[in-house]
Amino acid sequence: MSAVRSKICGITRIEDALAAVEAGADAIGFVFYAKSPRAVTFQQARAIIKALPPFVTTVGLFVNASRCELGEILDAVPLDLLQFHGDETAADCEGWHRPYIKALRVKAGDDIAAACDAYASASGILLDTYVEGVPGGTGEAFDWSLIPQGLSKPIILAGGLTPDNVAEAIARVRPYAVDVSGGVEASKGIKDHAKIQAFIKAVVGA
Numbered sequence: 439m440s441a442v443r444s445k446i447c448g449i450t451r452i453e454d455a456l457a458a459v460e461a462g463a464d465a466i467g468f469v470f471y472a473k474s475p476r477a478v479t480f481q482q483a484r485a486i487i488k489a490l491p492p493f494v495t496t497v498g499l500f501v502n503a504s505r506c507e508l509g510e511i512l513d514a515v516p517l518d519l520l521q522f523h524g525d526e527t528a529a530d531c532e533g534w535h536r537p538y539i540k541a542l543r544v545k546a547g548d549d550i551a552a553a554c555d556a557y558a559s560a561s562g563i564l565l566d567t568y569v570e571g572v573p574g575g576t577g578e579a580f581d582w583s584l585i586p587q588g589l590s591k592p593i594i595l596a597g598g599l600t601p602d603n604v605a606e607a608i609a610r611v612r613p614y615a616v617d618v619s620g621g622v623e624a625s626k627g628i629k630d631h632a633k634i635q636a637f638i639k640a641v642v643g644a
């Protein structure tokens with residue numbers, strides 16, 4: 439079985455990005471959603487990416503961004519992968535000359551298999567927790583038993599993961615990757631480097 443990848447999302451500072459890379463994260467995420475406490479400007483994201491060593495995947499997170507806004511950010515920031523975390527259709531996510539992942543906010547009764555099939559052009563599907571009125575980054579986990587086996591896309595598990603529960607989550611779901619934001623923070627938008635290290639250690643040991 440191959441190693442489970444990890445992404446540390448909601449990075450707003452160079453030192454937090456470097457701490458994530460040093461700990462062994464495969465990807466870091468930037469939130470381009472103005473209502474998030476972790477939102478970054480394109481200037482901030484660009485400065486952080488400039489400080490990174492090679493072979494770290496940079497992910498841009500968007501929530502129902504306009505085509506104009508998306509185009510401006512992609513012109514300015516060297517992002518490797520796009521994460522669509524709103525109500526975007528597959529057509530909205532395509533055509534940006536970058537691979538993308540689509541977030542689904544899971545609740546009981548959802549047909550996750552059908553949703554995976556609907557985003558056939560996605561590199562992977564990120565499963566996050568459904569909380570009414572909040573697009574993501576809630577710090578709440580969902581019932582992992584809602585995830586069926588044999589999905590058509592690599593699964594990135596998210597939603598309320600922490601250094602304490604990520605090993606169990608991996609054992610139960612066997613995702614391709616895990617994604618965390620709030621579970622490794624000292625305060626909103628500020629990462630706790632010891633928590634990042636503990637999180638990655640738990641992922642690697644799982």
Ligand SMILES: O=C(O)c1ccccc1N[C@@H]1O[C@H](COP(=O)(O)O)[C@@H](O)[C@H]1O
Pocket residue numbers: 447448467469471474475476499501523564566573574575576577578596597598599617618619620621
């Ligand atoms: O981090 C945010 O503020 C955010 C805002 C809007 C949509 C998604 C957001 N974050 C993503 O949500 C999941 C779960 O986060 P958490 O670990 O439960 O805090 C993760 O994919 C974040 O990238």
